[in-house]
Amino acid sequence: MQIDQSETSLPLDSAASAEKHLRELASEQKTRKKWLLVQPASNTSMMVDSGTVSMPLNLIMVSTLAGELFDVTFIDERIGDTVPGDLSEYDVVAITSRTLNASKAYAIGDHALGQDKTVILGGVHPTMLHEEAGEHCTSVVYGEIESVWTELATDVILGSMKEVYRAETLKPMETMRRPDFTHALRSKQAKKYSALIPILATKGCPVGCNFCTTPTIYGKSHRSREIDLVLDEMRYHQERLGKKNVSFSFMDDNISFKPKFFTELLEEMAKIGVRWNANISMNFLHKPEIAELAGRSGCDLMSIGFESLNPETLKSVHKGSNRLDNYGKVVSNLHKNGIAIQGYFMFGFDNDSEESFQLTYDFIMDNQIEFPVFSLVTPFPGTPYYDEMKPRLRHFDWDKYDTYHYMFEPTNMSGEKLLENFVKLQREVYKGRSIMRRMKGKPLNWVWFVNYMMHRFTKKLTPEMYL
Secondary structure (H helix, E strand, C coil), rough: CCCCCCCCCCCCHHHHHHHHHHHHHHHCCCCCCCCEEEEECCCCCCCCCCCCCCCCHHEEEEEEEECCCEEEEEEEEHHHHCCCCCCCCEEEEEECCCCCCCHHHHHHHHHHHHHCEEEECCCCCHHHHHHHHHHHCCCEEEEECCCCCCHHHHHHHHHHCCCECCCCCCHHHHHCCCCCCCHHHCCCHHHHHHCEEEEECEEEECCCCCCHHHHHCCCCCCCCCCCHHHHHHHHHHHHHHCCCCEEEECCCCCCCHHHHHHHHHHHHHCCCCCEEEECCCCCCCCCCHHHHHHHHCCCCEEEEEEECCCCHHHCCCCCHHHHHHHHHHHHHHHHHHCCEEEEEEECCCCCCCCCHHHHHHHHHHHHHEEEEEEEECCCCCCHHHHHHHHHHHHCCCCCHCCCCCCCEEEECCCCHHHHHHHHHHHHHHHHHHHHHHHHHCCCCCCCHHHHHHHHHHHHHEEEEEEH
């Protein structure tokens, strides 16, 4: 069951009344309750939490909201922070979770429950499997926290928690506060965060790919912030860091879905001198003027889910925005404007064959894709694809839901052949000669370094690592 996808929230008088009541309760607190916010690391053996990691924007939004009413401590295990064994100084332990770190999140939740703490679990996995998550916490936040915050915070103060906090409607993004990075940056390990500043301009995606969790988390409507608010946030970070060319990473699921909004945002960004990257769909990147505008507005890199070179595969996963006859045009347009491409390719679909790997290799090399990323098809819990594939799944160990483990045997090839070709493709693409061919004529920047690291990593790969 999905959240109501409309953009309307509570009637203004009801929302205002609830917010006023919360403020009154907060002002009456003799001492502010103490929250411990936790970003767990994953247990996967692959390179998920290695090196520099992105600042966790979703948890930063929780700290932004909670910090106005409560005392907040921010822990990110991915950068080396540790969750204390003794939680006696905290009233609330709030943990965010994806599927690949769910077992870690559950262990932390169980540990906190054992010390009689109020435990809140949120994020993608608890939303998709809220009944399972409920066994390891006091309360589950279903979907985005902004749309349930007033109710949740009120209940925390009153000490009367519900099992699930689920919004009937999603709040418009105009009400979204500017994220406060203070709590995250207090860590002694904060230097391990990427220099890219995460930012949001939109939420939701109407496309409806059957393997995607976004419609359940953020709805199938496409909500957007006012452009001035996005620009104000960028200018704030320019002032905070004392420079113009600050680099931002849009965390939107589909920032380009509404062309008018997207192009207006880029036109304004072109005036303030920032750099940026984003995940983006290909629904209109084949138009040269869009790529030109993206380059002019400071785009360094676009992450594009090519997914497959097989039209039947694209059709089977409802990836309607991907048209094979546009692939080369999209790449050419971006490269002409100095924009690098992080290209995502998935293997293990029923329509895949050994030929799929050769087609992908040829496309990557012929089009000089700077940073190819390869994954194995992973049906995530709560999605239509998971329900369809559940009888065939080899694993229900959430640690292995990292897109790097072999989940099911495709129809047209054995699992052994799938993994053999999967390893071979990665090694071939990241061989020294291949890197030089793909990166020929490219500026010497961090993308070269990523290729070097991937060269070292892929040399060690074996099919057994993916079992």
